[in-house]
Structure formats: structure tokens, C-alpha cells
Amino acid sequence: MQQGELINPFPSTHGRLENGAIGRNTSDWEQRYRRAVIAGDTAATAVVVAAIGGFFGARDAANWHEKWGILAFGTELLVLATLAVSRAWAPAVLGQGAEEFRRLGRSMFTAAVVLALGGIAFTSHNIKLWIFVAIPAIGLVTMTTRYLLRVWLHKQRNEGRCLRPVLAAGDVATVRDLITRTRKFPHLGWRVEAVCTADGLGLDGDQIDGVPVVGPLTDVANHVRRDGYRVVAVTPDAHWSPDRLQRLAWNLEGSDAEMVVAPVLMEVAGPRLHIDAVLGIPLLRVSMPTFTGGRRAVKEVVDRMGAAVLLLLFAPLMVVVGLLVLLDSRGGAVYRQRRVGKDGREFTILKFRTMVADADRARAELAHRNEGAGLLFKLRRDPRVTRVGAVLRRYSIDELPQLFNVLTGSMSLVGPRPPLPEESAAYGPDIRRRLLVKPGLTGLWQISGRSDLSWEEAVRLDLRYVEDWSLALDTVILWKTLRAVLYGQGAY
Template sequence: MSFNSRAQDLVGRARVVLEERNHSRLVVVADLVAIALALGLGVVLDIGHEGPASDGPRMFMIVSLMVLWPLMLWQMQTRATTILGGGAEEYRRVLLASLWTVALTMSLAYITGTQFGRRYLFFSAVVGTLFLLADRSLMRNVLHRRLQRGDPLHRVFVVAAQAQYPQLEKQFARSGGLMEQVGSWDLTDAPDPDPVVVVKAALDLDADTIVYAPAQHEDPSWPRRLGWAMEDQDLSLLVSPQIANIAGPRLSIEPINGMALVRVEMPKFSGPARVIKRAIDLIGSSLLLIALAIPLGIFAALIKLTSPGPVFFMQTRAGAGGTTFECFKFRTMVVDADSRREELRAEHGGSGATFKMTRDPRVTGVGHWLRRFSLDELPQLFNVWWGQMSLIGPRPHPLDDVQRYDDVATRRLLAKPGMTGLWQVSGRSDLDWEQSVMLDLYYVENWSLPLDAIIVLRTLKAVITGRGAY
């Protein structure tokens, strides 16, 4: 390789590293601003202030939160380059960092005997977390605009057998442009190449990351020797266990006699967390029904005045475990919509088990507006209150759609259906059947309260923009 070519490679790698560091620093600044704004807002609004006697404890809260919050964000690796811009996993770590910050602040106050304002702490924790999630969403948009310009965050060199390429390529495609494959080394015929030669090939292609997928019949010490060859190079090593669609919290590394094994926790469909989820559903649906009573009445009047037929549309849907229930919605279609369903399916075709049309002739004028902002589904709050549905979960499908399920899609029925879910906030009707099933199964098998909180925030954005609804 010529001196000029080598110099260009070094400049290219330096630019990638510099851009990664600049983005990480920008996120740090944004996080500090978000925390400071939340703490300052609590002071301006005089939250929990009870006279001069409370000045000292409140200052203790401010200093503790200002120090502990950034530390917890760092400890939870919320700014790792493999996490930034990743969406749900990044938001989950931010939520956990916030919870740990509150717990440590309360513990510190107890240990030091400091009286603290619970209202100020609660206000700062809630508002600060919302500000942090907002700034991470903003930084994610900044990063994605950069990726859309064809400037990936990581240039990846793949070391794997040919048969493993398709799965890895799918994972890179799902990264949203975070990773771009610039080259590969095939281990099919030679599973134990010289690690120094492999590293040189990656550097020659200006890669900053090597993604390694173990091949059969290779020397168990080869990954270790690859790491040795990378020690003096500006490269990162990621090892792919070839496990897809399993959330990070369900995976852990367990070293046994010098061998690293990946433990996969089995999905849990019951337990204390599910009791908490039901309590949240009951309280949330009750509060929403009270708060939305007047808008619900207005929507009902508009439907009744603009088209003949009942206000509500009730249809038998599949619930958890294959049970059935009557699902409530505002009627958005003409009265004979169901009788025309199979006719339209035959005429226009359908994707997978479900049937949707971009411009459905059965939708009424008011119905189109209600569907665009998902307001037609608000009566399902009654289904949530009765325990037939959850606020968050896979969408309940009609029975004729369920009859078309394959073995994979049937696993959607392991969880209680919800008013909103992961696929609704990831494109809704813009997604095909296979994509929606994949997202629903990911939610069913990797469910957690932090994931529910993230879906709620993304639901608000999807409803406001009307993206993917028709």
C-alpha cells in the first residue's frame, strides 16, 4: 500500500472516531442541560418549598441529583456508541439510570440524616426523565439525519462463514444505518486464518469494527488470538452469538472454566410485574375515561349525526390464551362494512393474515378523521377496565384473521391484547404482516415495564403525526 493511500486510511479512521466522540460529547451536554432545566424548573415553580428551613435540604437534593444522575447515565452505558440512536434499548437504560438516581439520592439522604422534600424529588425525577428522553430523541434524529446522508457511525468488517452472512446482513439493515458493512472474511473453507492478516484486511478497508461470528471446526483459541492482533489497533470487536430478537436484559455472559456462554432467560408471562401491569391498566383506564368523557361524547354525536347506524362497532376479537371478547370501537365505516370485507380482500389481496387498504371505500368522512389519529379506539378503554385488554400489547385481531395464523403468529396470543403496541409505534399500517408479527413477538417475549413506558411516549408521537394510519 502506498504512503498516500495509508495516510488517507488513517485520516478516514480518525474522522470516524472524532465524529463518534463529538456526538457522544453532544449527548453529554444535552443530558446535563436536561437535568439542569428540570431541577431549575422545580425551583422556579417553588415545588416542595416550605420556607427558609427547607433551603438546605433542597440544595442537598439539587447537588445530589446533579452529581448522581450523570454518573448513573454513564454507569448504565447510555452513551455507548453501540447504544446511541438505538431507540428502545437506549430509552430503557435512561429510565433505569433515573430510577437508580432517585434510589441513591434517597439512600444518601437517609444515611446523612438529611430531611428532603419528597415533592421536589418526585417532580425533578419525573420531569428530568421526560427531558432526558426528549433530548435523546432529538439526538437520535440528529444522528439519523447524518446516517441518511450515507455517513454511518460504524464501518464494519465481518468475519464469519458464508452461511451466516444473511442473518448478519439483516441485523445491519435493522440498525437504521448505524452500521455499514465494508468488507468480509469468509471462514467457510478456512476457519482458522492468520488473525494478523484478518486485522490488516479490516484496516485496509477503513473499518472501525470487526463483527465476528464463530464458525464450526475452528480453533477455540482463535478469537483470543484475534483480540491480541487488534490490541494496538483502533478497532472494536463485536462477537455475534447468532441470537436474534431477544432483548438485552434476557441475555447475560457466564464464564465457565474460561469459556464464555450466553445465558438466555426464558420469557415470563406471569408474576409480580404482571400484577403491577394490571394495576396500571385499571388506574390508567379509569383516569382516562374520566378525563375524556366530554370528547368521547362529542365523537359519538358526530358519528350519529353524519352517518346512519350505531355509534359503536363491536366485534368478537381474540384475547390472551385464545379467549374471545367483544371489542369496542367507534364506528368509522358504513353499516355493511363486514359483509364487503371478503369481497374487497379477494379484489385487492391482503398481506398475511390481516387485511388493510390504503383508501378503504367503506370508511366514512368522520371515520377517516377518527382513524387517522386513532381516536376510534378510545372506547377500548372499557375493555381495558374490564380486564379483557391492556393499555399496551399486541393488537386484538378478528377471529377470521386468527384462523389464518401460523405457529409463529399464534404466540401473539400469549399476552393480553392492547390498545397500542410496538408495531403501532413502528409504522402501524405501513408495515407488512411479517414485520408486524416480528414486532409483536418481540414485545410478548421481552415485555417489561420500562418498555411499556417507551411505547406510551412513542404512541403520543405516532398519534400526533398520524404516521402509518389509514
């Protein structure tokens, strides 16, 4: 181990040994990270329980042990038990994606239900405090500590550390796409270090985008056992018959490698994918997207309540911004524009005015300078933008009036970008699926680069949200929006 690694709690261990093999300690950082998460959850639970028990128990010191001590200790054990049972500490879900927080939320809900049943069974008079105060507080604190750990982990991965060495096996084109994606999103924790193809050849002879092709698909298991890759990513190829995939899985047994198979499907993920065994045949079942029902009703309530709370919080700022807009240039403080919402219904979107008056009329004169992707019209240095407007756009403050659109039901806090009528009119059947849900104040496009995205990437993200929507995904997007706004990436 190098000297610099001694101060790193999750050191990079992906380096190759002198004989070319990857060390078997490649998963050390994963175990360290998992232990850090468990320690963080345990400490957060203990602190919250101690604070609540100490504060309220101090008023009844004579009966502290009977009324508060047992409940406090029992609540802490219950929360940690539900985290373990819900597999909220599984290495596969730690560090990325919404599943980690979904399991965390499920654990807190389970703990609250068990506490409620226990209170009924033992006729406890203090159980409400632990159900409605302690459990939500524990959930909030543990989510915060996990997020901070995740930020640290992603920073390490962006610097090339804490990555899982991957052997990709499949068609040249699909492997190349996998390499491109892992390099674009290093926070996911994969780095393709070797490739196997059907004939053992790549695009440049023995390489694919700088990654060496180490052999044919028939030698995948041998390379994994010799070099210790942590992930075997199987991409579509005519070679992969069911028998060959099963044989590969058998040959990988006993190794440290995780086998991941990319199905030949559209980009569907998250809660819509289920594995079923029918007559001994493993089937990948894709459930229909959810556009109605209980979860959508919860989303509606959260949208309205969230918009109302945010409007109260930002009311002073919005008043100040409105006055600055009026003083900076001629025209009103609020700009109104027709946009297309759910099911193609038009509505009037509200924004703080960031351009000079009659800016829409000057658009035709600037059409030849358009830098926007696809159907979008964008200019990095738009002469119509005012001085105050440039600042408002930089930090997305101009979008705060859209909270009124959320409050009245024409928009959601999270959803696809609301298109202009002329953009919507040019949509093909596939892109029109964006209109199956309400447009959002923020969304995957907001946290992924906004105007810096290509048209195809923006559409892909919006369609992914429509297909894979969940309450947990909304929570993650809202959380990440704050960072996107502060950095102002792609905002112009």
C-alpha cells in the first residue's frame, strides 16, 4: 500500500499486480464503505433516540427507565433490525440509484408499523412520540448521513478511485456503448478494463476505445478467475444462447465476480422490472407504467403541499426579485407563456421576466444563431437577456413563479420539461409519451445538464422518467436539484 493511501478510509485497490492480475482485495473499499454506512445509521439512530428520550424523559425522571428507557432502547434495536431485514445495507444498492433510499424508507415504515402494533399490544401511552417523531427524525438523519457518504464516494470515483474493474463480454457495438457510458458516468462505480468479443477482435485490432480485447467469449470465465474482475457485464451478442449464459454463470461460481446481463429491451428499469420463474424458466417481467392509482394520488398531495410550503418560504425573495426585474428594464415582472402539459392540454406557465419586452418578436431575427438542440431554441449569449435576467437564469430563480402552476395542478414538482406548442406539434409518436404525465418544475433533464444536453439525450431522460417514475426517484431528483441550481450547469 502506498503511503498516501493510509489516510484514505476507502482506498483505491483496482491497481494490477506485477503479474498483470488484479488483486483480490478489490472489494476492500466496498466493505469499508458498507461498514461506514452501518456505523452512520447506528450513530444517527442512537443520537435521535437519546435526544428524544433524554428531553422528554427528563420531565418524568422517577419513571424514566420504565416509560422511556425501554422504549428508547427498543426503538433503536427495532430500526436497526428493520434496516437489516430490508437489506438496506446490501453492497449492491449502496452508493448509487434510488433503491438505497427506497429501502431506507421501507425500513422506517416497517419500524413505525411494528411500533404501533406493539403499542396496541402493551397499551403503551408514549408510543405515539416514537412513531410520529422519533422514526421520521431517524429517517431524515440517516438519509442525510448516507447522502454525505455518497457525495464523498462519487468524488472518489470521479477521480478514478473506488471503481469496480469490469470485464465486458458481447458484441463490439454494445460493448463500446457500455464503455462510453461508464466513462461518462464514473459515479456509477464501473470501469471497463477488458473486453471479450465473439472473435477476440475489436475495432482497432486488439482494442475498443482504448480498452484491450483479451480474448473470445468462450474464455470469459478463465480471464475472470485469472485476473479477478469484480463484474462481468454481458451485452447482447448472437453468441449468448441460454445454455451458454447458464454455463458461464456456473463457471463463475466461487469467484468474486458479479455477473450482469443486459437484456435486449428499451430503457426500462427500477420498480417496473421483475424476475419471475414460470415452469422453471426465468422470465423478465416488465409491468405497465403507472399513470394513475394510489402512488399518483400521493404525488399530487406532495406536489400541492410542497408548492404551498415553498411559496411561503420564498415569498420574501420573490418580492425582491420582482422589484429588481421592474427596476432593471421596461415590462412586467412576471412573464406568461403558453406551454403544453399532460395529455396535450395547454396552460399558461409563469416565470420571472428575464428578457427585454417583446423578446418573442425578435426571435425570428436570431433564428440563424440558434445553438439549441433539436426543437429547442437557445443562445448562450442571447442579446435579449437583461442584466438581472442573466443572474436569475444562472440560478434558476426565474422559475420560482412556476410553484403557482404546481399549486393549481397544471405542473408537478418533478416531471419532463414543459414544451412549447410548436415543439409539441413536431413531436413524433415516441416523443409524445412525454405528455402522459404532468411537466415538472425540475426533472432528470435539470440535474443532468439542462441546455448542455443533446436533443436525443434530453428526450431519453424525459422518456426514462415517464417509464420508470417512482416516489423514491422524485425524492432523489429534488435532492439533486439543489446542487444543480447552485452550480448552474447548462443554465443560460
